[in-house]
Amino acid sequence: MTEYIPPSSPDMFAPRYSGLATFMRTPVASSLADVDIGLLGIPYDGALTNRPGARHGPREVRNQSSLMRAINHATRVNPYELCRIADVGDVPFDSVFDIEATHKNITDFVAQMVARNVIPLSCGGDHSVSLPILRAVAHEPVALIHIDAHTDTWDSFQGSKFNHGAPFRRAHEEGLIDPKKTVQIGIRGAQNMSEGWDYSEQAGMRVMFIEEVQERGISAIVEEARTVVGEGPVYLSFDIDSIDPAFAPGTGTPEVAGLTTAEAMALIRGFRGLNYVGADVVEVSPPFDVGGMTALAGATVMYELLCVLAEARSTR
Template sequence: MEFKSPAKPNQLAPRFTEIATFMRVPIAQTLEEADIGMFGIPYDGALTNRPGTRHGPREVRNQSSLMRAVNHATRINPFELAQIRDMGDVPFTRMFEVEASHKEIEAFANMLIEAEVMPFAIGGDHSISLPLLRAIAKEPIALIHIDAHADTTDSFQGSKFNHGAPFRRAVEEGLIDPTKTIQIGIRGTQNTSDGWDFSAASGMRVVFCEEFHEKGPAAIAAEARALVGDMPVYLTYDIDSLDPVYAPGTGTPEIGGMTTHQAQILLRGLRDLNYVGADLVEVSPPFDVGDVTSLAGAALAYEILCLLAEVHQKRAFE
């Protein structure tokens, strides 16, 4: 028998075998071999409610072993369109300091971007989107934000960098263009309307869950495409956009959310945009039931990967 490196999983092997990587792609040996780099951000130091999203990347990796190659709805095989690699996890050295941890996330993402690797992060709490945007956005970019919460509140317990504030900070820092930002699936009670008010006043298009359910995911996706146009766009997906029936394992669950099928339709309607990166966040395995949230996270990460890989291939032929 010849030794086979575990850094190169066999996608055709039984799905319960081999080391779990994101989507069973090879572990990156060099930056040069990757077009799209999937990586974990096991960080939840900026949470305001239930903890546990630090364990999200590991469990999404595990459940992503169930993903296979070809998307039945779009017929996209992302692994044929781009060199996709698991880049490992962001190595933290100061996890008890939020802003220091954010700098380490930003540095990791910068390393990928300088090597022309498109970043696709699996978190982690939603505060991680801010340092990722700091690395990616050299000028204001568009944002598609799918979530139960607007994440545009000002501060919590004296911190302006909690997981409920990243997109307010992103506007203030000139990282995103709020008039080219759409927030989809927003719902749930709040103690103040501060976040919703900021989103509206800054020019963001806010789609509350009632409108989403009334119009349907395909129509909302079409509106998002029209709003973003050909601008560079970042896609951020919070698993709590799903109803807790489909995603109980998250920090701030809100009833009245999307079904997993609605989420698939929404994402499949967001093809052919000028993506510059993406993240999927807020999977909290300690609160999960039967791994359904981690599985949903893995399956929706696969849908996002299809979007990124398709865009990468089109750029390669331009």
Template sequence: MDAFDPAFLPVSGFDLPRYAGIPTFMRLPHAGPADGVEVGLVGVPWDGGTTNRPGARHGPRALRDASTMVRMVNQATAAAPFHTVRCADLGDVPPNPASLDDSLERIRRFYADLVARGVTPLTAGGDHLTSLPVLRAVAAGGAVGMIHFDSHTDLYDDYFGGYKLTHGTPFRRAIEEGLLDPKRIVQIGIRGSTYDGEDREYAAEVGVRIVGIEELMDRGPEAVMAEARAIVGTGPVYVSFDIDGVDPAQAPGTGTPEIGGFSTHVAQRMVRALDGLDIVGADLVEVSPPFDVGGITAYAGASLMFELLCVVANAVARRKGRAAVVNERLARVLGGPA
């Protein structure tokens, strides 16, 4: 099958109004992983690891609805992800809301099947514990690096006297399980009050690079992302974006908001700076529609998923020996892709 297949293009807003039709991620076709899909957009409607405000289980549905406003081309970079790789909405992982352990295994199996079929996943969560079973599938062949945008490290050891699996512990578990190489992890935007600093002590012990919000604002996103790229290098890397990294003035609909975050524009610039990395999977998590205001968090999340898709699609194309596709007319206006 050729790289470009019109059957995998989103429905045009000139053919069907964007408020009409059955919502899929970015109006893509709903397909199965065996249909030649190269990048699969997947929902994980589950928040069994939440310890504060719940509701992220409803995130995928809200993100799908908001994503109907996504169009074909990234106006800032001229990237055309739907023409670069075959993308599709692969539906939702069916979690078990009555069992955390069973849900984790269901998610792992779902993604293991995608990986076995050569599908690179872009996930809409769900709370941040969702990342752990995804990594168990994506990194089954060996540890990967990670660039992680968040207001929290999610490196705690346990909650409530020994409980090891919450949305505050996934990356500690992933390091312990050999899924993540801690010396190739960069966490960006960390801020807010804390418990006792145990997570930062662990990060320093194993070699995780933490960029707090003050450092990000002082140095600027370009300098921070240049360092992040140098740390993860040319090896495989996973990208995890917690919507609470964005300031709650622009993304209030999340479980654990922290004031003083980066803006949606800075978030876009940082994600765009990932282009050229060997991205093997990505997620956007912790959108909680019950706490949203006018759908602005869901729309921010859907827009950032499109930015992630642009860089993921380019990474997949490079692995397959193909060039990324840009909109040449727009590229000329921009003076060349950014």
């Protein structure tokens, strides 16, 4: 009998309904020693303020990511030729009813990757998970590209400072992000108070509401955003609710009149060549999805991010 040898690279020619459901059909990492970019799941939604279900996001995004192929049709980038990429699994939790303890689990997991020079590309989970990731990757205040319907710079909610509407306020307070090199794109939706918008703008963050994005166009937004973040270390966080619910209904806090999926892809491709320390896709909630379309959007965003991260890593 032929000896079993685990696959060392994704088999892009296997039927897309076959095999283990890993991110992009990449092999499961047996260690971090031979990994350049680690794809990880963060199945946690204990910091939500509205509709639950994002804890199931990583599993369904893995399923839908089997539809991804190797070569990007727009950029002709094949990330698997540029870097060693693997699914490093899900962050293990031991106190899911304690937000701060869970955040520490996330930080500790990602810190192991960073210590081995592995770039993390994660799938959440609610948006609170960006804070503990930043604690692991930001050895100095980093630039931030934040694509979202909400600024996520509100303060406490129901007594918690670590809810999913507050990660970038906490990150600013902790000196993890440079507000002068932070751009928030696609912001929209009525609020009962202007606290989050006000905090971002007063801290010096560049807030681009959706009306500005639509009026100026993606190319102009990308050009200014690249000027804002500069050439230093940058982290990109993509909330799926930045996309209009016509394209991505399965999320906790949907807001109408958002980005189209085409605009979302163009944004990410516009941020090629930056000095990335990591990226995330968050807030995919399969229980509210329709036909897997939100999970597919999340998987496609993750693939586009993988392409820009692989380019960045290969040129270092």
